[in-house]
Amino acid sequence: MTSLPAAPLRVALVGAGPVGTAVALLLRARDHQIVSVSSRTSSSAEAAARRLDAPACTLGEIPAVDLVLIGVPHAAVADVAAELPGMDAVVVHFAGSAGIQPLAAAPFARARCALHPVQACPDVDTAVARLPGSAWGVTCSEGAREWAHVLIEQDLYGVPLDVAEDDRVLWHAAAVTTSNGIAALMALGEEMLASIGVEAPSRVLGPIAAGTVANAGRAERAALALTGPVVRREIEVVRQHAGAVAARSPHLLNGYVHTINTIVAAALLSGRIGPEDQEALQDALQTG
Numbered sequence: 001m002t003s004l005p006a007a008p009l010r011v012a013l014v015g016a017g018p019v020g021t022a023v024a025l026l027l028r029a030r031d032h033q034i035v036s037v038s039s040r041t042s043s044s045a046e047a048a049a050r051r052l053d054a055p056a057c058t059l060g061e062i063p064a065v066d067l068v069l070i071g072v073p074h075a076a077v078a079d080v081a082a083e084l085p086g087m088d089a090v091v092v093h094f095a096g097s098a099g100i101q102p103l104a105a106a107p108f109a110r111a112r113c114a115l116h117p118v119q120a121c122p123d124v125d126t127a128v129a130r131l132p133g134s135a136w137g138v139t140c141s142e143g144a145r146e147w148a149h150v151l152i153e154q155d156l157y158g159v160p161l162d163v164a165e166d167d168r169v170l171w172h173a174a175a176v177t178t179s180n181g182i183a184a185l186m187a188l189g190e191e192m193l194a195s196i197g198v199e200a201p202s203r204v205l206g207p208i209a210a211g212t213v214a215n216a217g218r219a220e221r222a223a224l225a226l227t228g229p230v231v232r233r234e235i236e237v238v239r240q241h242a243g244a245v246a247a248r249s250p251h252l253l254n255g256y257v258h259t260i261n262t263i264v265a266a267a268l269l270s271g272r273i274g275p276e277d278q279e280a281l282q283d284a285l286q287t288g
């Protein structure tokens with residue numbers, strides 16, 4: 001801990017995407033100094049550099065800093081780490097399913113940290129607004145864990161959680177299942193409404209989706225927030241739904257059946273329905 005750099009940190013950003021740029025902006029707001037911005041293209045580097053009021057440069061031109069933020073896609077992290085100039089810095093990446101292994105090639109790094117924000121960041125402004133309060137998966141080289149926790153808690157206003165190197169893939173799978181799953185389920189519902197002529201289906205489904213996420217977030221476990229025909233054991237309603245989807249939107253039937261099976265599995269695991277209900281619901285899906 002004592003050998004790791006203290007605030008204010010001199011920071012280099014590599015990869016001018018939403019997450020890296022937002023983290024750099026949050027650090028800058030806490031009086032850390034962003035001293036360089038690099039990216040694959042000079043146009044991205046220069047745009048982010050303007051926002052960060054820092055010079056743009058190539059990877060090879062990065063000056064000696066305390067902290068290097070590698071904000072590039074997972075597949076590019078190892079190559080970028082290997083191309084960094086050798087320096088006594090903490091090197092960080094943000095990819096979810098990788099631990100510190102892809103940072104092994106960073107020459108002379110003082111410490112290596114994989115810090116994954118569990119948040120959907122489509123653009124810089126959204127990321128700046130939503131990273132505070134988000135959970136971060138933390139995997140660090142020997143002695144850097146506490147330093148990373150302090151950075152996340154005090155400078156990024158996040159919630160650090162330690163994740164073992166070998167657990168990173170499942171950690172990331174959970175985040176993707178939740179975040180992308182919610183959007184994909186809304187897309188399925190929107191298609192059903194569009195097929196009966198509803199013109200702005202997201203206006204119908206947005207509020208119920210937001211309400212459901214809020215209910216699930218407040219519940220001890222999300223399955224306890226399930227409402228609707230599965231947990232009410234309304235077998236005939238499920239049969240009617242399956243029949244209507246098959247007749248009116250057959251291209252959505254596969255997704256619909258998978259979704260109901262996922263709901264049934266969650267209800268069963270949490271004890272809200274029993275095995276006999278599961279059997280009846282699955283029969284309804286097939287005969288609907």
Ligand SMILES: NC(=O)c1ccc[n+]([C@@H]2O[C@H](COP(=O)([O-])OP(=O)(O)OC[C@H]3O[C@@H](n4cnc5c(N)ncnc54)[C@H](OP(=O)(O)O)[C@@H]3O)[C@@H](O)[C@H]2O)c1
Binds near residue numbers: 074118
């Ligand atoms: N976005 C999210 O919701 C989210 C959430 C959690 C974690 N993450 C992780 O955070 C990291 C950054 O994600 P992001 O969505 O902010 O950005 P991104 O769109 O994945 O990429 C950021 C930038 O990396 C640069 N880049 C791509 N390949 C490169 C290479 N081979 N060498 C150097 N630069 C390269 C690109 O720069 P140019 O524009 O110059 O081509 C791109 O703009 C990823 O590891 C991602 O998995 C993302």
